[in-house]
Amino acid sequence: MAYHNNEDIFGDEPIELIIGFENKSVNTLDKQNKGSFEEIKRWIDNKTIKCFFQKKRG
Numbered sequence: 001m002a003y004h005n006n007e008d009i010f011g012d013e014p015i016e017l018i019i020g021f022e023n024k025s026v027n028t029l030d031k032q033n034k035g036s037f038e039e040i041k042r043w044i045d046n047k048t049i050k051c052f053f054q055k056k057r058g
Helices: 023-031 037-044
Strands: none
Touching: 023 037
């Protein structure tokens, strides 16, 4: 069983995370009929999403 230490390495200060998509990725996503790039953009636009990042150990 994996042990996870949920330590907040950023404190209470939010960070901005930028996600980029290349044209090939956008086209592939749009062809899959499971949602579109535009839907993803609308879903995350102007939202604060709580994310946890795990430290890589040794």
